[in-house]
Amino acid sequence: MRRNLDTVFIMRRDINKYGFSTRAVHAGEEPNYAEGATGDVISPLHLTTTYAWHNPSKPVSEYDYVRSSNPTRGAYETKLAAIEYVKYGLAFASGMAAENAVLQALTSTGDHIIGFDDLYGGTRRLFDKVYTNLAISYIDLNNLALFEATVRPETKIVWIESPTNPLTKICDIAAVAEIAHKHGLIVVVDNTFLSPYFMKPAALGADIIVHSTTKYIGGHSDVLGGAVLTSDDELYEKIKAIQNNCGAVLSPFDSYLNMRGIKTLSVRMEQHQRNAFAIARFLESHPKVNKVLYPGLESHPQHELIKRQASGFGGMLSFELKGELEDAERVMNKLVLFVTAESLGGVESLIELPVKMTHVHVDKSVRDAIGITDTLMRVSVGIEDAKDLIADLEQALGELRTKS
Ligand code: P1T
Secondary structure, eight states, rough: OOOGGGSSSOOOOOOSSOOOOHHHHHTOOOOOTTTOOOSSSOOOOOOOSSSOEETEEEEEESSOOOTTTTTTHHHHHHHHHHHHHHHHEEEEEEEEHHHHHHHHHHTTTHHHHEEEETTHHHHIIIIIOOOOOOOEEOOTTTTTHHHHHHHHEEEEEEEEEEEEEEOOOOHHHHHHHHHHHHHHHHEEEEOOTTTHHOOOHHTTOOSSSETTTTTTTTSSSSOOEEEEEEOOOHHHHHHHHHHHHOOOOOHHHHHHHHHHHTTTTHHHHHHHHHHHHHHHHHHHHTEEEEEEEESSSSSSTTTHHHHHHHOOSSEEEEESSSHHHHHHHHHHOOSSEEEEOOOOOOOSSSEEOTTTTTTTTHHHHHHHHHHHTTEEEEEEEESSSSHHHHHHHHHHHHHHHHHO
């Protein structure tokens, strides 16, 4: 049963009539004006694992046990749903736990899934190594004829990232969704990279949206979490049952931190994007750089497409050096501000080498086929001063010039 907030709060606001930033600040955080209440402006951190009953027939409230529901997690799930413009939010202990809940709830042995060919390496590992009872086809979803030809009677889900991780490939979500729905497929969009600030996949036809909230939603590289969002009552009930029965829920404290993160999502995303543009343009003009993949650049092959379906381009970019693997490693070792690390979406800038880090588990033949080369580096652009970030890249790339 979905928690009825009216029993806890006196609701004065209709959050649905507000814009993104207002929702991000206020959804799930209505002050409690009830007689005798404390009037908290911020939804408080509510720590208890269990809730009292007056007697075995009469619980004090609609809460019975923390795995099933908790006021802080409930408030966070309300905020998540509001910023994705959907009815329901479900918070999980990690992005992978969220993805797993979707697969567990909606697939059974023999089903077939179609995935974009450049999904996050961990998502591919979940599909390939854990869901060995399913058939998976990875294809370029920009080829809509190929997509339709790949659909089989047992196909259940099409799984999209746009931009993909790490090649920043975009696909036309509305076009994919139209074909998918014609064949009765469920459309899942992993919206981690753009965040709901820049793209609302539900409006493009996504049935389910997943997030690694570890990234932009948390925003400070200190909370692991995941989320599933949907407006579909039946899908929600099925995935909620897995959340409760399997138990990979987000803790109240982490829910509280992520609520705090969401309040600044819009201002952070604007600064991530501003800096990403500055860095992308700098790299594009650098003689040691072979190519820059940032959807905001006119040179990005799907620049026009992303402009149609999103309101921005985000803070993630990848670039390929001229040279060998060792050159990429030399540059990374010289960087002072950029930290070599996996993950993304935090306020600090990170850089990583997919062939040795995030995508090391993806077969080399697959990496070669889709273009994850030895010198491809992925940058999660933070919110520092752009000029400091560019100076750091300039001195590190200069290291390369002295060698040649
Ligand atoms: O790490 P976790 O919160 O479990 O989320 C997994 C995940 C799901 N989807 C996308 C698009 C992701 O990028 C991730 C996690 N990605 C990294 C850790 C990374 O460095 O790309």
